[in-house]
Amino acid sequence: MVGQVAGKRDTGSGRPDARLALGQCRIYLALCGVLLGTSSSCHFGALTPSHHIAVRYCLWSSLVVTAMSEIQFSVPGQFILAYPHQEAVTMLAQSQNSFTRDLYAQLSRGKTGNLFFSPFSVMASLSMVFGGAGGRTQQEMKSVLHLTQDTEDLYNAFHDLLTDIKKESSDYELRFSNMAIISAQLPILKEFADTLREKFLSSAKAVDFEADDAVREEINTLVEQETNSHIKDLIAPGLLTSSARMVLVNAVFFKGLWEHQFDLTATKEEDFWISEKERISVPMMHIRDKEFRMAYRSDLGATLLAMDYKGSKLSMLFVLPDEREGLPAVEAKLSQMDLLSNLNLGLHAAKIEVAIPRFRLEEKLDLADHLIEMRMRNLFDESLCDLSGISGGKDLFVSHIIHKALIEVSEEGTEAAAATGVVIMMRSLPMTFIADHPFLFYIRDEQSGLLLFAGRLTDPESHRPKDEL
Template sequence: METLSNASGTFAIRLLKILCQDNPTRNVFCSPVSISSALAMVLLGAKGNTATQMAQALSLNTEEDIHRGFQSLLAEVNKPGTQYLLRTANRLFGEKTCQFLSTFKESCLQFYHAELEELSFIKAAEESREHINTWVSKKTEGKIEELLPGSSIDAETRLVLVNAVYFKGKWDEQFDETYTREMPFKIKQEEQRPVQMMYQEATFKLAHVGEVRAQLLELPYAGEELSLLVLLPDDGVELSTVEKNLTFEKLTAWTKPDCMKSTEVEVLLPKFKLQEDYDMESVLRRLGMVDAFQQGKADLSAMSAEGDLCLSKFVHKSFVEVNEEGTEAAAASGCIVIAECCMESGPRW
C-alpha cells in the first residue's frame, strides 16, 4: 500500500496546485482520496490509451497492482476501534437496461466494496438523481446534500460511479472556548479579515522549513493516529510562494520525526467552516486525462459491451468545519458515464 500512498500524495499536491491556480483568491478544500477512489473504479472499466492517461493523471504506476492497493487503503480507512470516525463508501448506479460485464461488477465489489444498484435513467432521470443524492447525504451525515446538480442525469446516462467520505475527530488537546475571540487574520500581505480565533498553549510537534521559509505544526486528533498539518509562511512570505515549491516528497521529508521537534507553543487557529463545489473535468484534462471525455476516443470497453461510452461529467463537493472541539469533514465524488459524448477536443466552459 506504500506505493499507492506515495501516488495518492503526489496526486493530492498536483490537484491542490491546479485548484489554487484556478482560484487564487478563494479557499480550496477537496478530498483527493475521494476523487481518486471514484476514478480508480472507472479505471477498472478502461482500456488502452484511456486507461494509460487515467493512471498517469492519478500518478499511478500501471505495473503495480493498483486495485489491491486501493482495497488495502479502503480497509485501513474503515478500520474499527479508533478514537475518531472515518469511513468511506463506494457505489455504482447503473441503467437497468444496460448490460455491464460481470468482470467489471465483480472487481468493483471485490476491491472497492461497490455494489451495482440498477436504476432507470431512461424513464426516471430526475428520480434517479435524487436517489443518488440521498445515498450520498446519508453516507456523509447530511453534509453533502446535492452532489449531482440538476440536469446532470438524463436518458443518455448509463452509469454513475460514486464515492463518499466522512471524518469526525476531536483534538488530542482541545481549545478552550473562553479564549476564542475576534482577531485579524492575514489573507495576503496587504489584506486582513476578522475571524473567530481559537487559542491554546501546549506542547506540539513543530518545525521551521528554511527551504520555503515557513513553519510546520502538527495538531493531533485523539488517539494520535491522525493529525492536522498546518503550514504557515513566515512574515513577508506569500502563501503562493510556498505552494509553488510544495511537493509530496518535500512534505514527507519535512514531517519526519527528526525534523519535527516537540515544542511548547502558543497556537492561534481560526475557527472556520468551508463548503466547496468543483467540476473536475477541466482539472482532469490538464492532468492528461483527455480521451475519457471524448466520444470515439474513450475506451471503456472493460465496463460494458455497449459502444461509445465515455465520461460526461465529474463532480466533487466538500465540507469542513474546524472548531474548539475538533474537525468534521465530508466529501463526495460522482463520475457520470453516458452513451454518447460531444465531439469537442478541448474543455467545455
C-alpha cells in the first residue's frame, strides 16, 4: 500500500529521485490502462455488480496514479509532492548549473583569494529581464544563461522554486530579495509587471533616479528587511545617477543547522595552509563517527564531502583538492564539466572524521562587466539594448547588477546571505576529510539540483570577526 501523503519536505537520510518516482507512476498507470482496456471490451449491461466495482476501482486508480505522476517518493512508505512543473524545473537546474560553472570561472579569472556568490539569485534576477528582451539582446542572454526551454517553462520553473523557497520552516531560514528598479520616466508594461508578481514573486519599482539618496536608502531598507538585517548598504552612495535607467538588485540569505553538528569543545586552533609553504592558525572544527556522503574523484584530483542541513533538502558540498596548491587545477577541470551530474557522482555514505575551518565570507559585486566578458553585451549598451517587452520601446538598458552575498560557517551550521572515463574510488577506513588548505564549496538544493551558493575559501582569516582575533 502507498504510504501517507506528507505535506512537508523529506527529512530522511534518503534523497528523493524524481525520475525514479515518475517512472514508477507511469508503470502503475500503464497497468491500470491494461485493466481498463480489458474491462471496456465487455458489454457493461452483462456485468455483475462486482464487475462494475472492479471497473470503477480501476477508473479511480487511473485518476489517482495520474495525480501521483506529480509526486516524488522519498523513503519507503512515504512520499512528498514534487514540483507542479517538474520537467521545467529539471531543465532550469541544468541551465543554472551550467551558468554557475561559467560565472564562477569568470569571477575567479584573474582574482586571487576568497570568493562567494549566489548563482541562483543572479540567474533569477536576469531571468526576470529575459522575458522582456528581444532581438540580439535576448539571444545573448539565452546563450549565456544556457536556456533551452521556452519562456513559459522558464517562468513556471521559477514560480515553483520560489514558492518552495518561501515556505516557512522552524529548522532553517532562506530569504531572498529580487527587484527591478526602473526610472519613473519610462513606462512599465502591465504584462511584464504581472509576470514579475505572479511568476517571480517580485516587483518592478519606478523611481526618480535624480533623488539619489532617497532611492538608495529605500532600496537598502527593503533588502535589509528581506535578508533579516544581514545584508546592509547594498547600494553605495553615488552609484545611482540621473542617467540610470534600470538597476537589478538581488540579495539572498540562508541560515541552517547541520544535521550532525560539530562539537564546540573540539574546536581548536590548527594550521591552514594557504600555500605549499605558508600557513596560518585558524579555529578548526571537528566531528567524528557521523555518517556523511563522500567520494574520492581521481579525475578531479579532489575529495568531495556533502553535509546535510537539518530539516531541509539543502546540503553543503565541499571539494577539497589533493594538493595544498591544487585549487587552480581543480577549478580548471570543473570549468569543463557538467556540474549537475558530476557533483553527485560517486557520493557514498560512510562514517568519517571531518575537520573544516570556521569561516565567514562577504562579497559585493557589480556583475555588469563580468557578464559583458561572458558575451552578454547588448543588455548593458544604451544604443543596442532591446528591452521592449518591459517598457514598450528600445530606450531601456541595464546600468548595474549589484550582488551581495554573505556566508558564515560554524559548529552549529551555516548562515549565507546572498561520464566517461571517470574513476571513482573510496579510500580505506578509517576515512577522514581534513580541510586544512584551500577548497571550493557549494550550497545546493538536493531536490531540484539548483546551486544556491558557490564559492572558494583560500584564507579563513580574511573575514574573521575581530573579537576572535
